[in-house]
Amino acid sequence: MTSLRQDEPVRPTRRDEVASVGSELIGGPIGRRALLGAHWLSPVRVVALVAIGMFALGMVQKLPCYNGGWFFGATSQYVHACYSDIPHLYSGRGFADGLIPYFDKLPGDMQYLEYPVLTGLFMEVASWLTPHGGTIQAREQIYWLANAGMLMVCAAVIAVCVARTHRRRPWDGLLVALAPAFALTATINWDLLAVALTAAGMLLWSRSRPLAAGVLIGLATAAKLYPVLLLGPLLVLCWRAGAWRAYGRAVLGAVVSWLVVNLPVMIAHDASGFHIREGWAKFYTFSQERPIDFGSVWLLISQRTGNPLENANLYASLLMVVGCGALALLTLYAPRRPRFAQLAFLVVALFILTNKVYSPQYVLWLIPLAALARPRWRDFLIWQACEVMYFLGIWMYLAYTGSGDKHQGLPPEGYQLAIALHLLGTLYLCAVVVRDILLPERDVVRRDGDDDPSGGVLDRSPDVFVLGQASHEPRQALHFEGAPRVRWGVVRD
Numbered sequence: 001m002t003s004l005r006q007d008e009p010v011r012p013t014r015r016d017e018v019a020s021v022g023s024e025l026i027g028g029p030i031g032r033r034a035l036l037g038a039h040w041l042s043p044v045r046v047v048a049l050v051a052i053g054m055f056a057l058g059m060v061q062k063l064p065c066y067n068g069g070w071f072f073g074a075t076s077q078y079v080h081a082c083y084s085d086i087p088h089l090y091s092g093r094g095f096a097d098g099l100i101p102y103f104d105k106l107p108g109d110m111q112y113l114e115y116p117v118l119t120g121l122f123m124e125v126a127s128w129l130t131p132h133g134g135t136i137q138a139r140e141q142i143y144w145l146a147n148a149g150m151l152m153v154c155a156a157v158i159a160v161c162v163a164r165t166h167r168r169r170p171w172d173g174l175l176v177a178l179a180p181a182f183a184l185t186a187t188i189n190w191d192l193l194a195v196a197l198t199a200a201g202m203l204l205w206s207r208s209r210p211l212a213a214g215v216l217i218g219l220a221t222a223a224k225l226y227p228v229l230l231l232g233p234l235l236v237l238c239w240r241a242g243a244w245r246a247y248g249r250a251v252l253g254a255v256v257s258w259l260v261v262n263l264p265v266m267i268a269h270d271a272s273g274f275h276i277r278e279g280w281a282k283f284y285t286f287s288q289e290r291p292i293d294f295g296s297v298w299l300l301i302s303q304r305t306g307n308p309l310e311n312a313n314l315y316a317s318l319l320m321v322v323g324c325g326a327l328a329l330l331t332l333y334a335p336r337r338p339r340f341a342q343l344a345f346l347v348v349a350l351f352i353l354t355n356k357v358y359s360p361q362y363v364l365w366l367i368p369l370a371a372l373a374r375p376r377w378r379d380f381l382i383w384q385a386c387e388v389m390y391f392l393g394i395w396m397y398l399a400y401t402g403s404g405d406k407h408q409g410l411p412p413e414g415y416q417l418a419i420a421l422h423l424l425g426t427l428y429l430c431a432v433v434v435r436d437i438l439l440p441e442r443d444v445v446r447r448d449g450d451d452d453p454s455g456g457v458l459d460r461s462p463d464v465f466v467l468g469q470a471s472h473e474p475r476q477a478l479h480f481e482g483a484p485r486v487r488w489g490v491v492r493d
């Protein structure tokens with residue numbers, strides 16, 4: 001099937017009711033006879049500009065803290081919901097004193113930087129851009145600005161990569177660019193570096209470049225641990241499609257790039273011989289030893305029951321293993337091979353839901369994956385509303401606990417409700433994605449005639465190994481009117 005219709009970009013205002021209504025702010029839905037691609041302001045450029053604009057608004061939201069909340073008052077940064085780790089760790093992790101991460105010991109309980117190597121390099125580069133003269137407050141402000149400028153580049157890269165991953169759906173990048181939780185949490189921490197590398201890796205995989213995709217996934221894992229989870233869905237998808245060579249190239253690229261970045265910091269040598277550097281290992285030991293913390297289902301259970309849940313590590317690991325097994329079975333039993341973005345979203349969501357901690361900025365991990373897995377504005381905004389409520393809830397709870405006997409803010413019961421909203425919102429989006437996998441005719445991407453535009457070598461590739469019922473024909477009654485009829489797993493003529 002090679003009709004021109006299947007090569008045309010998908011117009012979201014004609015497919016999505018929320019997008020259609022929202023477009024009234026800029027003149028209404030695109031016309032049937034509109035000439036696409038004839039203007040220099042292409043969809044990808046629009047998405048990038050919107051992402052930069054929303055990032056700038058997020059920086060404006062941090063102004064009360066920039067002007068004093070980070071430095072004065074016990075709860076001011078929480079009351080204004082503008083907290084950021086960045087200025088505090090400039091002094092707290094030795095950057096203000098010129099200490100070298102992973103090599104120089106820090107004063108206090110945290111003896112070494114507790115971030116992966118590539119994130120530590122990102123933090124160090126920002127410290128090089130920060131003048132060493134002036135008051136510590138001014139230097140922390142400049143350090144935050146330097147980081148924000150670098151993170152803005154990451155935000156633009158993420159939006160562009162999402163817009164280009166699905167060739168016929170560039171406007172899906174607006175889901176990322178306009179996500180309120182993205183703007184609110186972008187400068188809390190350094191997560192956008194790993195998210196940008198992951199998004200770029202998925203883009204290269206969609207272009208059938210598995211080795212380059214693996215290199216970027218390895219680099220992303222050197223910035224944050226979660227990107228390595230994407231190799232799991234790729235394993236099961238390539239198993240079902242028999243694409244072992246592509247998977248092997250991706251794993252090779254990931255392992256080599258991770259080692260290239262980590263080995264210079266990981267291996268120490270002294271008179272006793274070679275050994276693992278304690279500073280490099282701090283991230284991994286800290287993650288293992290960290291108790292249950294804010295935002296997690298374990299904290300919710302602990303606060304409600306009074307049980308400290310000292311075995312939360314074991315419980316979280318068991319749930320993660322069981323969940324990954326369930327996703328593998330879902331992939332092999334599904335009537336059609338799931339899309340890569342769908343499984344990537346589900347496995348990262350599973351990690352977030354079972355983890356011992358849920359920092360507000362962790363939502364950044366999911367936003368690009370959600371935009372690719374379920375590009376439907378209604379479901380996306382329902383989830384985002386839950387995440388914004390959690391964002392406000394955690395800061396109001398910290399204001400409550402930090403205000404002494406005044407108790408100004410959100411009490412524990414209110415914070416527990418905010419955690420429940422976050423969990424339910426994420427579970428809702430997971431349920432919709434699972435439904436799309438079990439009923440691929442309900443998948444908005446496949447309704448428009450595509451198979452797996454993020455799948456690269458997997459796209460329209462026939463199955464080699466499946467479990468259960470064979471693939472069935474799509475239920476045409478559920479398709480949009482005029483949408484092309486497609487048989488997945490069959491190479492186009």
